[in-house]
Amino acid sequence: MSVSAPDIPAKTKRGFRLDLKTVGPLLALALLVLLGISLNENFLSYNNLTNVLARSSFIGIIAIGATFVITAGGLDLSVGSMAAVIAGVMIMVMNWLIPTMGIGWGVVLAGMATGILLGGVAGTFNGMMITRGRIEAFIVTLGTMGIFRSLVTFLANGGTLSLNFQVADVYRPVYYDGLLGVPWPIIVFALVAIAGEITMRYTAFGRYCAAIGSNEQVARYSSINVDNVRLLTYILQGVLVGVAVLLYVPRLGSASSTTGVLWELEAIAGVIIGGTTLKGGYGRIWGTVVGVVILGLIGNILNLQNLISPYLNGAFQGVIIILAVMLQRGRKNA
Template structure:
């Protein structure tokens, strides 16, 4: 009877004033970055650059969605970048041997989900800390990706393999007088459309389903959730499966953009994903987080990288700046948790 009596307490998540402040602060920071880079370089606010930013940000957003789910449970997934690479090369190898591209891409996503299942079982069955479990998977997935490809790119893929990553909706091109095609409107890239669909789907899942509410309950107080009838191990495992599947989606989209399978792709992408989630208000202590905040955080990182590139800032300085942003954001999160 305990599950019947106590379940309603998780029916709605209370709106925390500090969480709202952090999310709007992130949104304000995003707007300020756009203004600053637009003033610094006139080419920044062009349509083509906006499309480029959205396309580059989509990869961070895909794995950021998965990172958000695991962090809400007070866990973490450090294997996202390596799983991205493994899923991408498995999909590319499948297409290379003649498997239809849609099925090959589905195999890639399932590969990511299987890696997530492994993470979830290690965390829930072997009772290892998520940091250690996913750190191990980070090494395993990268090693498998390099082993099955011989550490070489997977090439010779069918032309249709590049449609998902390189295609766009409403693209308008006309022939210029000189005989070369002229892009009138670059269109909306398919990865950006997919990003929007997945963001809405995961946000609805978090707020409108019992699985989503249980994720928050576990992150807030795992023992209380268990006593309330929540199947903690099953829900946690589900979060890691979804996280792995999101990394798989990111992998097939990224490899589709490159039209090759690159086993060395995705290095340190998990840090961008975790940073995007935390910048958007997801607490590393668990129990707090929103998909809209993660998307804002992903665009902050994407715009920061793009703007610094356009203004000639070296890659090494970019690493320093983004590292400082991550440290500052986590520090703010810690201050919020103490309060």
């Protein structure tokens, strides 16, 4: 069968579309910034921008993990609930350690280690069920989403888990302070993003993720250990949820059943807006960063003006997601 002939128009069209696809998210971001400037002169102020970025970093760090999971053809719906239960357990562990360790950084560091470890364990559980148990990722993580959410409600006895006041004081700077005026969450987000981009583009693991998401059979026939690579994406996702949570806990110093609600959808939305294909096979970390920032700016801009109700935030985010996917549809090939 001759496939070469009809490809030619696709090629010419593709040049145009590919550009739009690459710069699309950046273009949207630029438009939002311009819109923000025109609506409120405070938009570009240091305080406003650091505020938006710091709030976006939790979702951003989680979304970077989600980019790997989705690129490899998977999905993790449990990240929001996972964040809540990690936050809850972290707080309990820190409160429990105070009598033995006293108030200070020792307790905080122990709490951080707990958070990252828990994230790794939760991610491993998801990954094992999916790769060894051969259950669809959607089902497994829908299940653990419920389990984690229920666990945090149970641990908090239906209420709120609060970090000891004095420890919270020690921990506070991790969210509110920073380096050279840049808050820590933004720094960590940037570091995770850079490491993620390098991993995705310049390591075998990143290449294997894309290969598996593109066609699992091809990956298997190309001697890639598909199960292990997949498992690793879920572990990475869990660890990054842990990282996000240890930046989140000092912000409020508490966790409840409403912590991290809908974070999974925001993270997935950021990934998709950034240009990663939901069915896998192609992913880019910088796109995810842009996508998450776009979502954050929409909320911010709605708050900075008074023509449109900020309660419509979700609606605008929804429109952006649908638009993003519509614009990217030209990429579909083969």
